[in-house]
Amino acid sequence: xxxxxxxxxxxxxxxxxxxxxxxxxxxxxxxxxxxxxxxxxxxxxxxxxxxxxxxxxxxxxxxxxxxxxxxxxxxxxxxxxxxxxxxxxxxxxxxxxxxxxxxxxxxxxxxxxxxxxxxxxxxxxxxxxxxxxxxxxxxxxxxxxxxxxxxxxxxxxxxxxxxxxxxxxxxxxxxxxxxxxxxxxxxxxxxxxxxxxxxxxxxxxxxxxxxxxxxxxxxxxxxxxxxxxxxxxxxxxxxxxxxxxxxxxxxxxxxxxxxxxxxxxxxxxxxxxxxxxxxxxxxxxxxxxxxxxxxxxxxx
Numbered sequence: 395x396x397x398x399x400x401x402x403x404x405x406x407x408x409x410x411x412x413x414x415x416x417x418x419x420x421x422x423x424x425x426x427x428x429x430x431x432x433x434x435x436x437x438x439x440x441x442x443x444x445x446x447x448x449x450x451x452x453x454x455x456x457x458x459x460x461x462x463x464x465x466x467x468x469x470x471x472x473x474x475x476x477x478x479x480x481x482x483x484x485x486x487x488x489x490x491x492x493x494x495x496x497x498x499x500x501x502x503x504x505x506x507x508x509x510x511x512x513x514x515x516x517x518x519x520x521x522x523x524x525x526x527x528x529x530x531x532x533x534x535x536x537x538x539x540x541x542x543x544x545x546x547x548x549x550x551x552x553x554x555x556x557x558x559x560x561x562x563x564x565x566x567x568x569x570x571x572x573x574x575x576x577x578x579x580x581x582x583x584x585x586x587x588x589x590x591x592x593x594x595x596x597x598x599x600x601x602x603x604x605x606x607x608x609x610x611x612x613x614x615x616x617x618x619x620x621x622x623x624x625x626x627x628x629x630x631x632x633x634x635x636x637x638x639x640x641x642x643x644x645x646x647x648x649x650x651x652x653x654x655x656x657x658x659x660x661x662x663x664x665x666x667x668x669x670x671x672x673x674x675x676x677x678x679x680x681x682x683x684x685x686x687x688x689x690x691x692x693x694x
Contacts, residue, residue: 397621397654400543406666409542409692413673414455416689420680421456428680429458430488430514430672431480435473435499436466441492448490451669457676460486470499474507481509487683488514488676511683514675516568525571525694530682532675533694537569539667540601540622541576541694547620547656548599552577557594559583559610559644560603565624569601572694590614602644610645618655621645624664 420426430452434445445461452459462476473491480486489512495501505513510520516534524531544551556578560566566582573580583593585604594600594614602610603624615621625644634640643660651657658664674692681688 395652397651398547398656399651400547400620400622400656400658400663402539402543402658402663403666405543405546406539406670409667409670409674410451410455412689412692413670413677416677416692417456420677420686424684424686426680426684426686427456427458427485428487428676429460429485430490430676431460431462431483431486433462433464433473433476433480433489433491435464435468435492436496438492438494441494445492448669448672451673452676455673457673458485466496468496470504473499473504477504477507481507481512486512487680488512488672490514490672512679514672514679516675517564522563522568525568528575531694532679533572534564534568535668535671535675536565536624536664537572538671538675538694539664540569540624541572542671542691543622543658543664543667544599544620545576551599554578554598555581555596556599556601557581557583557597558601558603559590559594560601560605560624562603565601565603569603573599573601575694604644606644607642608644608646610650612646612649612653615650615653617653619653621650621654621657622664623647623658623660626660626665 432445449459480489489508505517506519510518513521513532516532521532556573558566558570561584570580570582591614595616599620601622607627607629623643623645627642628639631638631640641661678688678693
């Protein structure tokens, strides 16, 4: 039995279509256009591509896109000043500061300077606290995308055993909180977990987010389990030519696809959902700011 392939690209398209339909409705009925401000400091090539894609997709769903590119040597105070201006700007509903930041900047201080209600990435300490206590929060985009795909595949997640492999603030911890809210029994596993393969093999839902190429093997996966692979790792691909690289996840896809019930590929799985959920978060923030009903099916 080969696992069902969960197509993140196709699912992200349906999310963006829902966002675009709701944005059109807001414009027509309330004269409101959601706005997303993205701040990029320095010239990290991967970040530049990502920011370009964000800007393009923001415009495609009918939102306003505000891009701010600052040189790498920008002082932290100047960045904080820009964030204060964006916080005060009523046309901006979501703010995202692209990470990583240059070494002379304190990323925590910068993120926590964003107004929590405009925290499109869901990284602000207030957003984290609200999520952990089961209150209305801005939710980090990648875990939100994973949750949407799980709900789409399973329907009700109540009572399922979920293992989150990885404990980062960006994916692992918020993913565990979201699964708890959907009534899963949740285990957070990591590099110090004893008998890690056995812990993973007990999961009905396994979310791999450790950043180690093809770490999760077939015998780590319960037959029929749903596997969500958050990893994006570049490894050498000599078969493509000298110096060429290819993308792989944290899961040994070729082996696990023969055991799992459903699995996300890399690329084309979780990745496309991240920007789609950023747009969904910005739309949600705009609705909350205006006291309007939140979009259905686009929040946690």
